[in-house]
Amino acid sequence: MKRILLWAIVVVLTLTVASTFGLIGCKEEADSEESVGEEDRPIEESVTEKEEVVLRFTDWQGGNDGILKSYQELIGIFEGENPGATLEYQQYTVTTYNEFLKPALSGGTAPDLFAVYPGTDLVEVAESGALRDLKDDIDDEWKSWLGPAYDFKGMWYDEGLWVVAQDVWTECIWYHKDMLQEIGWDAIDSTDAFSVEDYIAMVDPASEAGYDVILAGFVETWCYFDPYFNFIHQQQDSEKPDMVEQAMNGEISWQQDIFRNGFTVFEKLHEAGVWRQDALSMDYQVQAFGDWLERKGIFMWGQGDWFAGSMKEEENNPDNPNIGIVQFPLVNNSSTVAFNKNFGTDIGVYSQGENQELAIEWIKLTNSPRAAEIFISNGVNPAAGVDLNNMPEIDNPILEECVKLYNSPGRHSEVYYYNPDAVKALGDGIGNVLLGVDTVDNVLAQLDDICGYQG
Amino acid sequence: MSTYHRKKPILRFWDNTGKPYSFLVPALTVFLFISLSPVIMSLILSFYDFTGYDANIFKEFIGFENFKILFNDRYFWISFRNTFYFVGASISIQVALALFLSIVIFFGKFKNSVLIRTVIFFPAVLAPVSISLAWRQILSQDGVLNQILRIDFSWLSSVNLAIWCVIFVSIWQWVGYNMIIFYAGLQSIDRTILEAADVDGANWSGKILKIVIPTVTPVIILNVILNLIGSFRVFDIVYVLTRGGPIHNSEVFTTIMYYYSFSANGPNKMGVGSSIAFIMFVIVIIFGVIRIRLMRRGEE
Numbered sequence: 001m002k003r004i005l006l007w008a009i010v011v012v013l014t015l016t017v018a019s020t021f022g023l024i025g026c027k028e029e030a031d032s033e034e035s036v037g038e039e040d041r042p043i044e045e046s047v048t049e050k051e052e053v054v055l056r057f058t059d060w061q062g063g064n065d066g067i068l069k070s071y072q073e074l075i076g077i078f079e080g081e082n083p084g085a086t087l088e089y090q091q092y093t094v095t096t097y098n099e100f101l102k103p104a105l106s107g108g109t110a111p112d113l114f115a116v117y118p119g120t121d122l123v124e125v126a127e128s129g130a131l132r133d134l135k136d137d138i139d140d141e142w143k144s145w146l147g148p149a150y151d152f153k154g155m156w157y158d159e160g161l162w163v164v165a166q167d168v169w170t171e172c173i174w175y176h177k178d179m180l181q182e183i184g185w186d187a188i189d190s191t192d193a194f195s196v197e198d199y200i201a202m203v204d205p206a207s208e209a210g211y212d213v214i215l216a217g218f219v220e221t222w223c224y225f226d227p228y229f230n231f232i233h234q235q236q237d238s239e240k241p242d243m244v245e246q247a248m249n250g251e252i253s254w255q256q257d258i259f260r261n262g263f264t265v266f267e268k269l270h271e272a273g274v275w276r277q278d279a280l281s282m283d284y285q286v287q288a289f290g291d292w293l294e295r296k297g298i299f300m301w302g303q304g305d306w307f308a309g310s311m312k313e314e315e316n317n318p319d320n321p322n323i324g325i326v327q328f329p330l331v332n333n334s335s336t337v338a339f340n341k342n343f344g345t346d347i348g349v350y351s352q353g354e355n356q357e358l359a360i361e362w363i364k365l366t367n368s369p370r371a372a373e374i375f376i377s378n379g380v381n382p383a384a385g386v387d388l389n390n391m392p393e394i395d396n397p398i399l400e401e402c403v404k405l406y407n408s409p410g411r412h413s414e415v416y417y418y419n420p421d422a423v424k425a426l427g428d429g430i431g432n433v434l435l436g437v438d439t440v441d442n443v444l445a446q447l448d449d450i451c452g453y454q455g
Numbered sequence: 456m457s458t459y460h461r462k463k464p465i466l467r468f469w470d471n472t473g474k475p476y477s478f479l480v481p482a483l484t485v486f487l488f489i490s491l492s493p494v495i496m497s498l499i500l501s502f503y504d505f506t507g508y509d510a511n512i513f514k515e516f517i518g519f520e521n522f523k524i525l526f527n528d529r530y531f532w533i534s535f536r537n538t539f540y541f542v543g544a545s546i547s548i549q550v551a552l553a554l555f556l557s558i559v560i561f562f563g564k565f566k567n568s569v570l571i572r573t574v575i576f577f578p579a580v581l582a583p584v585s586i587s588l589a590w591r592q593i594l595s596q597d598g599v600l601n602q603i604l605r606i607d608f609s610w611l612s613s614v615n616l617a618i619w620c621v622i623f624v625s626i627w628q629w630v631g632y633n634m635i636i637f638y639a640g641l642q643s644i645d646r647t648i649l650e651a652a653d654v655d656g657a658n659w660s661g662k663i664l665k666i667v668i669p670t671v672t673p674v675i676i677l678n679v680i681l682n683l684i685g686s687f688r689v690f691d692i693v694y695v696l697t698r699g700g701p702i703h704n705s706e707v708f709t710t711i712m713y714y715y716s717f718s719a720n721g722p723n724k725m726g727v728g729s730s731i732a733f734i735m736f737v738i739v740i741i742f743g744v745i746r747i748r749l750m751r752r753g754e755e
Binding site: 094097098108117119121124130219222276277279280296352423424431435437 | 506701
């Protein structure tokens with residue numbers, strides 16, 4: 001009895017102290033909320049009065065020097081044009097970004113501007129109410145700067161425009177031209193593609209020369225499903241309707257040849273040894289790309305134009321433009337080349353931010369023609385369209401190729417779909433088929449289940 | 456003549472027992488905030504549909520749905536199996552190997568005993584991330600191991616072998632740590648008993664099984680407990696070596712929890728991640744209770 005009484009006293013005292021700390025915390029939070037309310041007035045006013053305004057901005061481009069240098073220049077311009085405004089830019093890496101963003105959003109401490117992974121993550125963030133719908137904020141001038149990028153499906157969800165692209169990529173395959181020529185093949189146009197059989201035919205001569213044909217890293221499953229979507233779009237007669245989207249929505253069945261063929265491409269390339277077995281356990285950004293830079297393989301199963309800033313200068317200069325790009329493999333004789341034109345980084349505005357108008361000004365600046373020049377000078381392909389007839393001077397040959405490719409007409413291939421479970425099952429499914437632990441038919445049947453196809 | 460003031464019972468009670476117990480309050484407050492509140496929070500979150508992005512954590516109560524998702528996910532069961540492989544190997548293979556090494560070095564009377572111990576212990580002082588990066592290179596298809604063995608095999612892409620590669624690297628790193636603890640324990644053995652056994656004509660296996668091991672049993676239990684706790688929460692080695700792959704086949708509890716909660720373009724189901732955290736908590740508690748019971752029985 002005595003012991004129970006003692007413990008009761010200890011527990012009560014502990015709870016009292018704990019709740020006191022808690023209440024002090026709540027009080028401070030309430031005070032800060034009040035102060036937010038007091039300062040909640042149009043930003044123009046606060047800027048003209050030269051009050052200090054600090055905008056915080058984060059993305060996942062950690063390690064990307066091109067982006068960092070571009071933003072450093074743009075921040076200088078922005079702060080010069082908005083006296084009293086300071087922009088604090090913080091980079092995280094792709095794999096750790098959510099560790100920062102999730103606690104920040106759920107704790108109500110998110111920065112004024114932040115990047116969101118396009119595709120499935122965008123749905124969740126938009127639905128949480130953390131993003132401002134920018135649809136009505138983008139004026140005609142801004143729209144004209146963005147050009148076709150304005151219609152990127154990955155920025156839109158449920159008729160709202162939640163994020164805006166800063167840099168873009170033409171997701172395709174990169175290669176060393178001299179290594180390709182060494183095994184007896186000629187370089188082709190960046191708007192063209194080798195077939196699956198072509199790659200398979202390269203395996204023996206490449207092996208004799210001591211090379212891998214393609215270096216790939218499939219740990220990030222988007223290296224499976226992004227090209228897979230391309231394979232499906234190649235086989236469609238026209239861009240619309242998008243059959244992947246129809247299947248994702250459960251309108252058509254996954255269990256048909258056009259979807260099976262996408263798996264077949266992966267199976268054929270894998271079984272023929274076009275990439276090594278351990279591509280399945282490698283990451284593309286560091287391991288595969290690192291090996292490719294060291295010329296261990298001819299091609300790189302690429303995922304973006306940010307590689308343009310990381311090329312070795314000795315084989316990427318106007319005198320020796322040795323790096324080339326081609327589109328994803330053609331599925332069969334009747335398929336048409338499709339371009340995976342996506343965006344790299346995007347930015348959204350925090351709906352609870354105090355300085356949203358100023359934040360929007362920043363995004364607009366990053367999409368402006370002068371920002372495009374800055375991005376290009378730092379090896380980054382800008383989202384703001386570039387006039388092909390009036391191209392700025394680019395001393396990075398592969399970047400020039402990327403900018404041209406992105407701004408050239410061609411069949412557009414979407415990679416952003418809003419059915420997270422299906423996208424996850426597809427990525428895992430392709431991997432499991434390559435590992436031999438699942439069958440194509442089983443994966444497609446599972447996809448029908450997930451997507452709610454009724455037959 | 457002195458006067459004797461007898462204190463009131465309540466004051467006596469406060470002085471003798473209340474006051475000492477009140478000293479526990481600061482520590483318990485910290486414990487509540489830092490240790491207990493995340494456990495309670497993860498239990499609560501496991502009943503909510505929480506993506507991690509919502510400011511309103513308790514937006515939608517979904518009962519046991521997160522647990523249902525988890526139990527229907529074959530990758531969770533793979534992670535369950537792998538975690539127990541990991542724990543099992545750490546408390547059996549690693550402890551046995553460490554004991555073996557410590558006995559060999561202790562009784563072997565090697566000239567360079569200190570150097571040998573240092574070399575074996577050395578990986579334990581390195582960061583698991585750097586060790587994993589080094590082993591990732593060694594185990595890659597064009598890595599040193601395949602070149603030595605003259606084979607072309609992808610160790611980390613093998614569905615069945617990937618987790619064992621991770622376990623091997625973990626054992627390689629921590630066996631020296633266990634060995635040093637055993638080595639310290641072996642120093643407490645009374646040499647005269649061993650000499651008496653020699654006089655009685657006991658062979659090596661007899662001396663090891665009947666004298667050495669019974670003497671170091673408390674150290675064995677200590678190493679088992681340390682490895683049990685360490686291996687349940689393993690994350691870094693798995694994440695850097697395989698990131699749970701190929702296709703989730705080397706996931707353990709912590710990595711699949713990370714995948715559900717934070718992974719880029721992952722499921723964004725922090726409620727499910729919380730369910731895993733709670734399941735882990737329950738399993739560790741069960742092991743903790745078993746450990747306490749066993750130790751008490753041992754003491755008795």
